[in-house]
Amino acid sequence: MTQERPLTEAIPLDGQALSLRGYEQVGGYQGLRKALREMSPQAVQEEVKKAGLRGRGGAGFPTGMKWSFVPMGDNAPRPKYVVANADEMEPGTFKDRYLMEGNPHQLIEGLILAAYATQADVAFIFIRGEYKLAQERLAKAIADAYAAGYLGKKILKSDFALEMILHVSAGRYMCGEETGLLNALEGKRANPRSKPPFPPVAGLWGKPTTVNNVETLANVPHIIAKGLTWYQSLSRSRDYGTKIYGASGKVKRPGLWELPMGTPMREILEEHAGGMRDGLRFRGVLPGGASTDFLVEEHLEVPMDFIEVQKAGSRLGTGTMIVLDDHTCPVGMTSNLIHFFAQESCGWCTPCWSGLNWAKQILAAMEEGRGEPGDLDKLAFQTKFLAPGNTFCALAPGAAEPLQSALKYFREDFERHILEQRCPWKS
Amino acid sequence: MLTVEEREEIEAELARYPTKEAVCIDAMKIVQRHRGWVSDESVRDIAELLEMSPADLDGVATFYNLIFRKPVGRHVAMLCNSVSCWIMGYEKMHKHLTDRLGIQFGETTPDNRFTLLPIVCLGACDHAPAMLVDNELHTDLGPERIDQVLEAYK
Numbered sequence: 001m002t003q004e005r006p007l008t009e010a011i012p013l014d015g016q017a018l019s020l021r022g023y024e025q026v027g028g029y030q031g032l033r034k035a036l037r038e039m040s041p042q043a044v045q046e047e048v049k050k051a052g053l054r055g056r057g058g059a060g061f062p063t064g065m066k067w068s069f070v071p072m073g074d075n076a077p078r079p080k081y082v083v084a085n086a087d088e089m090e091p092g093t094f095k096d097r098y099l100m101e102g103n104p105h106q107l108i109e110g111l112i113l114a115a116y117a118t119q120a121d122v123a124f125i126f127i128r129g130e131y132k133l134a135q136e137r138l139a140k141a142i143a144d145a146y147a148a149g150y151l152g153k154k155i156l157k158s159d160f161a162l163e164m165i166l167h168v169s170a171g172r173y174m175c176g177e178e179t180g181l182l183n184a185l186e187g188k189r190a191n192p193r194s195k196p197p198f199p200p201v202a203g204l205w206g207k208p209t210t211v212n213n214v215e216t217l218a219n220v221p222h223i224i225a226k227g228l229t230w231y232q233s234l235s236r237s238r239d240y241g242t243k244i245y246g247a248s249g250k251v252k253r254p255g256l257w258e259l260p261m262g263t264p265m266r267e268i269l270e271e272h273a274g275g276m277r278d279g280l281r282f283r284g285v286l287p288g289g290a291s292t293d294f295l296v297e298e299h300l301e302v303p304m305d306f307i308e309v310q311k312a313g314s315r316l317g318t319g320t321m322i323v324l325d326d327h328t329c330p331v332g333m334t335s336n337l338i339h340f341f342a343q344e345s346c347g348w349c350t351p352c353w354s355g356l357n358w359a360k361q362i363l364a365a366m367e368e369g370r371g372e373p374g375d376l377d378k379l380a381f382q383t384k385f386l387a388p389g390n391t392f393c394a395l396a397p398g399a400a401e402p403l404q405s406a407l408k409y410f411r412e413d414f415e416r417h418i419l420e421q422r423c424p425w426k427s
Numbered sequence: 428m429l430t431v432e433e434r435e436e437i438e439a440e441l442a443r444y445p446t447k448e449a450v451c452i453d454a455m456k457i458v459q460r461h462r463g464w465v466s467d468e469s470v471r472d473i474a475e476l477l478e479m480s481p482a483d484l485d486g487v488a489t490f491y492n493l494i495f496r497k498p499v500g501r502h503v504a505m506l507c508n509s510v511s512c513w514i515m516g517y518e519k520m521h522k523h524l525t526d527r528l529g530i531q532f533g534e535t536t537p538d539n540r541f542t543l544l545p546i547v548c549l550g551a552c553d554h555a556p557a558m559l560v561d562n563e564l565h566t567d568l569g570p571e572r573i574d575q576v577l578e579a580y581k
Contacts, residue, residue, distance in 0.1 A: 093552070
């Protein structure tokens, strides 16, 4: 039996976007029709909750539960908002761009369903400024959806109304952080907000707001149209559905593959990515983007789902793996990662802006042959300050993950840099 | 002073958001689209239109890396320096670009043809290294490919 790939199987192979008509021909907007015809908003929330859908943007928070925090009914504050987080900027992650360029209506339908489930009035797609092609295709798809009666007043002749706005951002990784994103949409610097209150209670302009990742929302129409049993049968684990996995770095065939949730890492890297390039050996992997802990050879059998990757000491994150080979310096890679996080820190919390810049300087010096005894202790010390609970958002804890795990798994490489006063990978 | 066209485009955005402030990033992008960058004068003009203080607006402007507060060349080349591109040869591409253009990051060629900037992950990691020129994506870069890409932007 061929494996079903609901999120990607309708994406045209010629690089074009699936049109509205093409989307409708493969069952598009049937989930919305079904919800409006026979389901209450609460029933849609409940269905997504029971399906076990967890956020695909990195944190893995249960989607239905997030929706259930939104105040409902006539006394709820209005207007309410839903936001598609299309600010894909986690280094090594390239799945949402593929989904938006290939099947923009799938995201739009998912967002409309999220709005229906939370009785929202306005939907934003918050997309990063660099994703020009995705912006063009989404703008056209939104216009087509309005013309076809899927957006606007009296959607599909029901009493449900929704406006959808494509918001093109102006850069900065911080905008992908849920509350940073809300500040950006309000025309402010994308600093994080103090939580609680969480956005489902008090978000955009103080009103209830749910923010979901693109891939997360792309799951929703399928769950509603085809039901729980079907959805749960897609997976090979206790986390349900499919997952778009990716691999970059020096594997033979870098790319993206929609596979059952829980597909083992080795299967993805060897069968789909083709294994390492000739002459190179696998040394480690960031399993779900830059802000996840390194895993190494002993973890290759780990099923790639939220539960099992966490047990192995990392996070599924975005599910797009960055592979480290033995001809690439692990200290240099860590230095690159920490440089990124230090640069993208918004400056709001001291452990983040100060700690990351300190760590960045130590790592850069090590790469340039100026490492000092005691540097590793200083770096380990910084990972403690960067840990969860010391900052308003997850940027600093995310940055600590590759650093702390690199110190653990590649310790002898760090020590060699200091001892030899050079990077052994540089000739 | 804002042109009539700029003002009309900004006002069209105002209809979509509940506050004037919410439009400020779009407003700066509109001006930048017309003029290439956002000058001190433009910051003052936009702030006045949106009933913000110029200082507040500049605080927003300087937060976002795609808002240019200095003049740029006719074309803006942005080379991805994030991790997947770094593994796939970013440093060589960086050297080639800076040698070829004779400028460092943040600089503009004397003929005003290119400004060179670093950029974070472009979501093209399976085709690394990658760069943007005028927001158009170019992937699978090598020295020859970079030369070809630059040639296309006069």
